[in-house]
Amino acid sequence: MQRIYLTFVVLFLFIAGVSAQTNNKLVAASFARGKTVYLQRCMVCHQADGGGVPKLNAPLDASTAVNGSDVAKLIKYIVKGFADRVEIDGELYSNVMPAAADLKDEQIADVLTFIRSHWSNKAGPVTKLQVKQTRSKLK
Amino acid sequence: MKKVTQFLVFSSLFISMLLAHVSLSAQNIKPDADNAGLTLPKGFAALKVADNLGRTRHIVVNKQGAIYAKLERLDNGKGVLVLKDTDGDGRAETKTSFGNYIGTGIAIKGNYLYAASNKEVFKYALNDNGDVVDENAAATIVTGLIDKGQHNSKSITLDNAGNIYVNVGAPSNSCQEKDRTKGSMGMMPCPILDSAGGIWQFKVDQLNQSYASGVRYATGLRNVVGLDWNNQLNQLFVTQHGRDMLNNLFPDLYDTTTSAELPSETMYAIKKGDNAGWPYVYYDHIKGKKMMAPEYGGDGVKTVDDKYINPAMAFPAHMAPNGLLFYTGNQFPARYKNGAFIAFHGSWNRSPLPQEGYYVVFVPYENGKPTGKWEVFADGFSGKSVVKNPRDAQHRPCGLAEGPDGSLYISDDVKGTIYRIMYQK
Numbered sequence: 001m002q003r004i005y006l007t008f009v010v011l012f013l014f015i016a017g018v019s020a021q022t023n024n025k026l027v028a029a030s031f032a033r034g035k036t037v038y039l040q041r042c043m044v045c046h047q048a049d050g051g052g053v054p055k056l057n058a059p060l061d062a063s064t065a066v067n068g069s070d071v072a073k074l075i076k077y078i079v080k081g082f083a084d085r086v087e088i089d090g091e092l093y094s095n096v097m098p099a100a101a102d103l104k105d106e107q108i109a110d111v112l113t114f115i116r117s118h119w120s121n122k123a124g125p126v127t128k129l130q131v132k133q134t135r136s137k138l139k
Numbered sequence: 140m141k142k143v144t145q146f147l148v149f150s151s152l153f154i155s156m157l158l159a160h161v162s163l164s165a166q167n168i169k170p171d172a173d174n175a176g177l178t179l180p181k182g183f184a185a186l187k188v189a190d191n192l193g194r195t196r197h198i199v200v201n202k203q204g205a206i207y208a209k210l211e212r213l214d215n216g217k218g219v220l221v222l223k224d225t226d227g228d229g230r231a232e233t234k235t236s237f238g239n240y241i242g243t244g245i246a247i248k249g250n251y252l253y254a255a256s257n258k259e260v261f262k263y264a265l266n267d268n269g270d271v272v273d274e275n276a277a278a279t280i281v282t283g284l285i286d287k288g289q290h291n292s293k294s295i296t297l298d299n300a301g302n303i304y305v306n307v308g309a310p311s312n313s314c315q316e317k318d319r320t321k322g323s324m325g326m327m328p329c330p331i332l333d334s335a336g337g338i339w340q341f342k343v344d345q346l347n348q349s350y351a352s353g354v355r356y357a358t359g360l361r362n363v364v365g366l367d368w369n370n371q372l373n374q375l376f377v378t379q380h381g382r383d384m385l386n387n388l389f390p391d392l393y394d395t396t397t398s399a400e401l402p403s404e405t406m407y408a409i410k411k412g413d414n415a416g417w418p419y420v421y422y423d424h425i426k427g428k429k430m431m432a433p434e435y436g437g438d439g440v441k442t443v444d445d446k447y448i449n450p451a452m453a454f455p456a457h458m459a460p461n462g463l464l465f466y467t468g469n470q471f472p473a474r475y476k477n478g479a480f481i482a483f484h485g486s487w488n489r490s491p492l493p494q495e496g497y498y499v500v501f502v503p504y505e506n507g508k509p510t511g512k513w514e515v516f517a518d519g520f521s522g523k524s525v526v527k528n529p530r531d532a533q534h535r536p537c538g539l540a541e542g543p544d545g546s547l548y549i550s551d552d553v554k555g556t557i558y559r560i561m562y563q564k
Contacts, residue, residue, distance in 0.1 A: 044383070049531075059530070081317075083288070100321070102321060
């Protein structure tokens, strides 16, 4: 009996470990794809260091919203664009952020995963499913 | 009685000597040991007149040497700073402020100071000391100009016939149906041009003028920030910020390097009625041609030869010419007289390539025309040998002004530093 129990425990730990590993791998792949999207579509404004342009384009590095838990809001910015001219971490930005509605759900998840965990940011990944769900409500 | 007169004569002599000392030429003012951190041509020296002023945009110096600076963010609720050097050391000892609006443009003509918010232009009377008579008595001469955030700063200059010129920047990159959005094409005709994307002319002595009462003096100018009236040629000159994002919006037509190098930043000599072609064309200084914009059927090859004016001078892309000044002083060597200084705020639209600009250039003029060459005049504002990311720049040049002794003043809108450049051989 004890032996069976032990086997289960070992098996469980093994599966958990493997799935964590695959999960890490998936996130790493998403991050890498997200970087490509970032370079082509976002870097022009938000810059290589994620620091944005003072007074013009908001920084993503160390941003409260980018590191925050309201992922739906971030998804909305990408799908619908963003030019509310509200203060972001105490500062106004005068440029407009265009919608990137041509990006696929996965690409949006990728680029958000990238910006949330690059530079000094340490927030968790965004999944394709999250984008899909949020997006369907936006239409 | 005689004694009193004697005393008066003597003391006024003494006071005028003192005043003469205060306004003594740049030869006697000690520059900063490190020339304020700037690199300058041989014989020039610099000092920081003031520091940490906030977001100082355009500046102007009155006949007495006091500096008026327009702020882009209010400082204790005020948007115009007045700086005075009371002891003649070249540095400002006193700072006062007035006007409860942010903005960029500021100018003096005759006995009036003009200052712009992002929607209006105000006029203040100056007394014989060059001070504003009543800071609360601003006359609103222009009102109701477009302010949609993007390209909203209003710069101003005046001619000698009672007119003021105001830029109204287009709240758009290239008049796409959806601004800066990949796949969205240009609107034809571009409706923005009715109320923006040009220079408007107003009368200095009329109140509450707006689009209906003003004259659209020039159009097809995306976003002019530097503008100056050239008194030698009696003509308006402007510097335009060229369009952004050729690669991002049209990756099949422009690679990242081309997009970093194009289109040119341009300076135009303006005549009434001129059209510089935005958003339909952009200028390519490498080809020396006006190119059809990709939003309007361009492909990086198609040129447009008629209709639109050519620039008087073109510069590399995205450097953001924010200040323009024709030098009329006698302090600098003769070759500078009637030439143009341009303050380049510095680029952001060049990544992944390093950014460019963040310096003040000089454009020599001969017989009323630019010689075609330009040179970096003052560099080192950013504090970096290469600016990779804009937030790394410690200072960014923005406004230019000439002092009564011919010194050149430069403002920075990151830290709010005002520099004074002098020629001391």
